[in-house]
Amino acid sequence: MATERxxxxxxxxxxxxxxxxxxxxxxxxxxxxxxxxxxxxxSVVVRMLRENGFQKVKLFDAEDGTMNALKKSGLExxxxxxxxxxxxxATSVKAAEQWVKANVSDYIxxxxxxxxxxxxxxxxxxxxxxxxxxxxxxxxxxIQGALIxxxxxxxxxxxxxxxxxxxQSSSGRPSDGDFRSxxxxxxxxxxxxxxxxxxxxxxxxxxxxxxxxxPNFPVEYAFFGGSSSPVVDASATYDNMFDxxxxxxxxxxxxxxxxxxxxxxxxxxxxxxxxxxxxxxxAQRFNQGFMTHIATxxxxxxxxxxxxxxxxxxIDEDEKSIQxxxxxxxxxxxxxxGLPKYQLNLGTSNSGGLVRxxxxxxxxxxxxxxxxxxxxDDSRVAPSVSYACANADCTSLGYKTSCGDMDTRGxxxxxxxxxxxxxxxxxxACGFSNLATITNKDPxxxxxxxxxxxxxxxxxxxxxxxxxxxxxxxLLFVLVQLFLTLL
Numbered sequence: 001m002a003t004e005r006x007x008x009x010x011x012x013x014x015x016x017x018x019x020x021x022x023x024x025x026x027x028x029x030x031x032x033x034x035x036x037x038x039x040x041x042x043s044v045v046v047r048m049l050r051e052n053g054f055q056k057v058k059l060f061d062a063e064d065g066t067m068n069a070l071k072k073s074g075l076e077x078x079x080x081x082x083x084x085x086x087x088x089x090a091t092s093v094k095a096a097e098q099w100v101k102a103n104v105s106d107y108i109x110x111x112x113x114x115x116x117x118x119x120x121x122x123x124x125x126x127x128x129x130x131x132x133x134x135x136x137x138x139x140x141x142x143i144q145g146a147l148i149x150x151x152x153x154x155x156x157x158x159x160x161x162x163x164x165x166x167x168q169s170s171s172g173r174p175s176d177g178d179f180r181s182x183x184x185x186x187x188x189x190x191x192x193x194x195x196x197x198x199x200x201x202x203x204x205x206x207x208x209x210x211x212x213x214x215p216n217f218p219v220e221y222a223f224f225g226g227s228s229s230p231v232v233d234a235s236a237t238y239d240n241m242f243d244x245x246x247x248x249x250x251x252x253x254x255x256x257x258x259x260x261x262x263x264x265x266x267x268x269x270x271x272x273x274x275x276x277x278x279x280x281x282x283a284q285r286f287n288q289g290f291m292t293h294i295a296t297x298x299x300x301x302x303x304x305x306x307x308x309x310x311x312x313x314x315i316d317e318d319e320k321s322i323q324x325x326x327x328x329x330x331x332x333x334x335x336x337x338g339l340p341k342y343q344l345n346l347g348t349s350n351s352g353g354l355v356r357x358x359x360x361x362x363x364x365x366x367x368x369x370x371x372x373x374x375x376x377d378d379s380r381v382a383p384s385v386s387y388a389c390a391n392a393d394c395t396s397l398g399y400k401t402s403c404g405d406m407d408t409r410g411x412x413x414x415x416x417x418x419x420x421x422x423x424x425x426x427x428x429a430c431g432f433s434n435l436a437t438i439t440n441k442d443p444x445x446x447x448x449x450x451x452x453x454x455x456x457x458x459x460x461x462x463x464x465x466x467x468x469x470x471x472x473x474x475l476l477f478v479l480v481q482l483f484l485t486l487l
């Protein structure tokens with residue numbers, strides 16, 4: 001989940017680095033999330049993945065349209081099982097077998113190259129307060145049993161994507177790494193099970209979160225290319241957090257007898273908005289630094305060799321929960337409509353840069369803004385803005401964000417337009433008690449982009465109509481797709 005700041009090199013060095021990337025990176029993957037109000041058509045995303053040279057994709061569930069678009073695409077697929085399904089799969093072998101048939105066997109027979117099943121997603125996060133401690137391992141066992149029964153266990157491996165908070169080091173040195181004391185026995189049981197079934201350990205590593213959570217965290221240590229305060233651990237020197245965090249896991253595995261267990265970096269990245277440290281410059285710097293770092297094929301001090309990784313994430317998701325922070329909706333290396341946010345050399349194409357999505361259909365070039373005649377002291381303004389932001393996306397507004405330099409009128413207009421676009425430019429969605437008006441003049445300024453929404457894929461998004469009259473708000477939820485199916 002992340003984005004970074006500027007990374008520049010001379011043309012000669014750039015050519016050399018590009019050649020290194022092409023030679024050394026066997027294949028970089030991407031996380032493709034679906035928590036968006038207006039998803040790009042799956043076929044458009046699959047084409048974008050291929051044209052950018054991605055060889056692997058990680059999904060958080062097995063949505064039918066997405067899986068069908070991946071048929072005969074040549075992309076390796078890690079398909080996920082949401083956490084809310086773990087309890088059912090843990091208690092029912094039959095449910096696990098049915099899930100594997102519907103979401104693995106049938107798609108493989110149809111031409112989808114499924115290589116992994118991700119059982120849950122960071123189920124042991126401390127913020128979950130143990131909600132999935134009892135169900136994750138039994139679900140993992142039942143899914144593995146179902147894969148064996150289906151004759152797929154050699155081709156498809158199980159794994160559990162885990163946050164890096166499942167291990168720790170009391171001293172800060174990787175060599176003191178071990179699994180978290182409250183889940184250590186459970187982790188060792190899972191690790192042994194993965195090892196017995198020739199399956200990998202999957203970990204999500206986020207230096208950005210450390211920077212976000214700790215104001216004293218050394219900024220340079222989050223990036224690649226050297227730090228003035230490296231961590232020295234016996235003969236190993238760590239000048240970036242990724243290597244140190246990764247090797248803390250390797251040490252935890254090694255000291256418990258599983259030093260050779262394969263490790264996949266399931267998520268790594270940097271957000272571009274929603275926080276003072278989440279911006280395009282830092283995102284580019286981090287992601288390009290990571291790509292250049294793994295291009296050497298040298299790995300980390302404790303685990304030399306190629307690193308298997310999936311960037312987080314492919315596309316912004318405007319409906320992700322912002323409980324962890326406003327940055328959660330801005331992890332994509334592409335915007336919601338498939339535009340590259342910055343130059344990033346994945347080492348997979350001749351252009352050396354990202355290729356935008358093709359055949360994207362937009363709504364009309366019009367925006368909803370605050371009427372110039374409205375007095376900012378009007379009592380209707382504050383509740384209107386609150387309503388718009390609660391039902392759309394205002395995470396680009398705030399201190400040192402992409403739209404943080406606008407005046408009050410600009411902020412209000414941004415909120416109104418976000419709601420208007422999310423509701424497919426319905427005229428009623430630009431009412432706001434007669435405070436707003438529709439304009440054909442783009443109000444975007446500097447780094448702040450006032451979006452024009454894309455046409456929703458297959459009618460997935462719902463339209464929310466707002467009618468305000470005499471201070472009474474009536475919210476009509478119109479289930480468009482359901483209505484159409486009933487005609």
